[in-house]
Amino acid sequence: MPVTTCRGALASLARGLLPALLALLPLASSLANPRLADSENCELCHGLPLLSRHDDKGRFRLYEVSAETVMHSSHKGIGCRDCHADIDAFPHPQVVQKVDCGKTCHVNRPFELTVFSHRGEVEAHAMSVHGQNPKDDPETNAAKPGCKYCHGSHRMAAPDQRVQEQAKHCANCHDGKSLEGVIQHIDRHTSHRSAENSLDIVRLCSSCHGDATLMESVNVSSTQVEGFQHHFHGKAMRRGLDGVANCADCHTSHLVLPQDDPASTLSTANIRQTCGTTGCHISPSIEFARSAIHSKPTMESNPVVYVVTWGFILLTAITMALLFSHILLDFGRWVHGRFSGGGRHESE
Amino acid sequence: MRVSDRIRVVGGRREYVRFSLSQRLQHIFMFVPFIVLVVTGFPIKFPDTAFWSHSINLFGGIDTVRTIHRVAAVVMIADFAVHVFYVFFNIVRNRTPLSGMHLLPNLQDARDIATNIRYFLFLSEERPRFHRFSYIEKFDYWAVFWGMFIMAGSGLLLWYPEASGQWFPSEVIQIAYVAHSDEALLAFLAIVIWHFYNVHFNPRVWPANKVWYRGTLSEEEMMHEHPRELEDILEQLKRGRVRRHDDDDKQDGAAGRDGDA
Known part of the structure; x- marks a missing residue:
C-alpha cells in the first residue's frame, strides 16, 4: 500500500494493528495473571479455597495452596512435585513423607550450571544449636525451629491483601471485633515467618527467644532479645538505620553455634572477622568485639557495668529529687509571700 | 577582688556588668549545640517514642541525624575548650587570687543553703544574701563542667568504638554507652527543670532573666540577687578602686578580666 500522507499511514497502521492487538488480548491477560509452574494441575484441587480436613489427631490441616500465594514466594518457578517428590498418583493417597529441603532440585545455579540444592544450609542447620540433637530431651528438640518455621512453606510472604481476602470467608461466622482478631491471627501466622528485612529477622528470632516461658523450658537465656533492643544496633534499627547488624548477621542464619564453640562466628578466634564482615567495623579489636554483648548486665555476669548503670540511675534520681524539692519549696515560699504576706513582693 | 570595670552608667542609671561579651558568646555556643544534641540524640535514647520520630523526620532520616549530632558535639566541645583556656588564661594573666575565683564552692555556700x-x-x-555567684548558679556551672567530661569523653569513645577497643577494655566501651545515655538524661532534666526554673519559671524572674544577652544587671536586680556583691562593689567604689565608665561601649571582656568566668 503506497503511503501518501502521514495521516494515511497512521490509519492503515491502525487498521492492520487493531485485529492483531485484539488477537493478543488473551495472552496479555495471562501475562497480568501469571500462572503457577504447575504443569500437572495440582491447583485443580489445592486451589480450592479452604481445602482442609481434621487429621487423625484432630488437628486442623489446611491444604489450600493458591497460585497467588506461591507466586509471591521464591519457589514460584518450582513445580510442586520437585519438593513433594513422593506423590506419584492422582488423586494421591495421604502424604506421609515430609518435604526434604536438602534434596537436589531440578534447577541449575545461575551462571554455574551446577545442580541447585539447599543441602549446605540444611547440613549447617543440623550442626547448629537449632539442629535435632539426640542428647537433648524431646521437648527441647520439639521447640527447635526447622526450615519451615522461619521460611514458611508456601507462604514465603503473605501480602496483607490476601489476608483481607481470606478474612471474607471468616466473616460468614465471625463479625465485628472478633473478625479483627481473626485477621490479626492469620496475619501473624502467615507473615512474620518470612523475613524480608532486619526488623523482620529480629522479630522472627524474638518470636521464640523473647518468650521467657519457652526459653526457660529449654534452658536458654531469654534476656538476649531485651538486651539487643536496648543496645545500639537494636535502637538504631528501629529508627531506620540501614545496615546495623541483625541477629543473623553475627550469629548466621543456619550455622548458629554457641560462643564457646571454636567453629562459632562469635568465638574468640572468629568474632573480629564477624564484626568486620561487609565493612561494618573496620579493623575491630577483640575488646571492641567483646563490648557488643547484649545480655543485660548483672552483678555476676558484668559487675563493673552493672554497678555503673545503677550508679547513674541513683545519681539521676537523687539529684533530681533534691533539685525538685528545692524548686517546690522555693515556689511554695513565693506563693505564701505573694498571697498571704499581703504585699506585691515577698519580704526581703 | 581585682579592680575592674564593673559599673556602667546608661541613661543616668547604674548598670553592673555581670557577663562580658565573650562569656555571653560562650553561653550561646554552649546552649545552641546542647539543644541540637538533645533533639538529635534522644530519638536513639528513646527509639520507640512517636514524639522523637518527628525529629528524625525533620532532619530527613537517621543518617542525617547522626551527622548533625556529631557536628553539634564538635561545636560544643570546641566551646568548652575555649572556655577552659579562657579561664586559665585570665587567672594567669591577672594573677587571680583564690579569693577572686568566685565560682569555687566555699563555706559561705553551705551557710547560704542552710539559711x-x-x-x-x-x-x-531571713533570706541568704548572695555574693557574685549563688550556690544555685555554682551548681549549674559545675554540673555542666562535670557533664562535659562525661558526655564528650563517652561520646568520643562511641564515635570511634573500634579505636576505643584498642586502648581500653570492653567494659569501658559498655560504660561509655550507659554513661552517654544516662548523663544525657540527667543533663537534660537539670537544664529543663533546674536551670529553666531559676532563670525562667521562677516567678521572681519570669519570663526570663535577660542577663544572658544584656550582660548587665540593674541596681535593683543586684540588690535582690547579689546584695553582698553589690555591697562589695560600692565599698570599693568609695575607696576609688572601681573604675567608672560613662556610656562606655568598651564593655567586651570587662568582667572577664576578673578571671572568675
Whole structure:
C-alpha cells in the first residue's frame, strides 16, 4: 500500500494493528495473571479455597495452596512435585513423607550450571544449636525451629491483601471485633515467618527467644532479645538505620553455634572477622568485639557495668529529687509571700 | 577582688556588668549545640517514642541525624575548650587570687543553703544574701563542667568504638554507652527543670532573666540577687578602686578580666 500522507499511514497502521492487538488480548491477560509452574494441575484441587480436613489427631490441616500465594514466594518457578517428590498418583493417597529441603532440585545455579540444592544450609542447620540433637530431651528438640518455621512453606510472604481476602470467608461466622482478631491471627501466622528485612529477622528470632516461658523450658537465656533492643544496633534499627547488624548477621542464619564453640562466628578466634564482615567495623579489636554483648548486665555476669548503670540511675534520681524539692519549696515560699504576706513582693 | 570595670552608667542609671561579651558568646555556643544534641540524640535514647520520630523526620532520616549530632558535639566541645583556656588564661594573666575565683564552692555556700532551707520551711524570715555567684548558679556551672567530661569523653569513645577497643577494655566501651545515655538524661532534666526554673519559671524572674544577652544587671536586680556583691562593689567604689565608665561601649571582656568566668 503506497503511503501518501502521514495521516494515511497512521490509519492503515491502525487498521492492520487493531485485529492483531485484539488477537493478543488473551495472552496479555495471562501475562497480568501469571500462572503457577504447575504443569500437572495440582491447583485443580489445592486451589480450592479452604481445602482442609481434621487429621487423625484432630488437628486442623489446611491444604489450600493458591497460585497467588506461591507466586509471591521464591519457589514460584518450582513445580510442586520437585519438593513433594513422593506423590506419584492422582488423586494421591495421604502424604506421609515430609518435604526434604536438602534434596537436589531440578534447577541449575545461575551462571554455574551446577545442580541447585539447599543441602549446605540444611547440613549447617543440623550442626547448629537449632539442629535435632539426640542428647537433648524431646521437648527441647520439639521447640527447635526447622526450615519451615522461619521460611514458611508456601507462604514465603503473605501480602496483607490476601489476608483481607481470606478474612471474607471468616466473616460468614465471625463479625465485628472478633473478625479483627481473626485477621490479626492469620496475619501473624502467615507473615512474620518470612523475613524480608532486619526488623523482620529480629522479630522472627524474638518470636521464640523473647518468650521467657519457652526459653526457660529449654534452658536458654531469654534476656538476649531485651538486651539487643536496648543496645545500639537494636535502637538504631528501629529508627531506620540501614545496615546495623541483625541477629543473623553475627550469629548466621543456619550455622548458629554457641560462643564457646571454636567453629562459632562469635568465638574468640572468629568474632573480629564477624564484626568486620561487609565493612561494618573496620579493623575491630577483640575488646571492641567483646563490648557488643547484649545480655543485660548483672552483678555476676558484668559487675563493673552493672554497678555503673545503677550508679547513674541513683545519681539521676537523687539529684533530681533534691533539685525538685528545692524548686517546690522555693515556689511554695513565693506563693505564701505573694498571697498571704499581703504585699506585691515577698519580704526581703 | 581585682579592680575592674564593673559599673556602667546608661541613661543616668547604674548598670553592673555581670557577663562580658565573650562569656555571653560562650553561653550561646554552649546552649545552641546542647539543644541540637538533645533533639538529635534522644530519638536513639528513646527509639520507640512517636514524639522523637518527628525529629528524625525533620532532619530527613537517621543518617542525617547522626551527622548533625556529631557536628553539634564538635561545636560544643570546641566551646568548652575555649572556655577552659579562657579561664586559665585570665587567672594567669591577672594573677587571680583564690579569693577572686568566685565560682569555687566555699563555706559561705553551705551557710547560704542552710539559711535558705530555714527560710523555705518558715523557720526564719531571713533570706541568704548572695555574693557574685549563688550556690544555685555554682551548681549549674559545675554540673555542666562535670557533664562535659562525661558526655564528650563517652561520646568520643562511641564515635570511634573500634579505636576505643584498642586502648581500653570492653567494659569501658559498655560504660561509655550507659554513661552517654544516662548523663544525657540527667543533663537534660537539670537544664529543663533546674536551670529553666531559676532563670525562667521562677516567678521572681519570669519570663526570663535577660542577663544572658544584656550582660548587665540593674541596681535593683543586684540588690535582690547579689546584695553582698553589690555591697562589695560600692565599698570599693568609695575607696576609688572601681573604675567608672560613662556610656562606655568598651564593655567586651570587662568582667572577664576578673578571671572568675
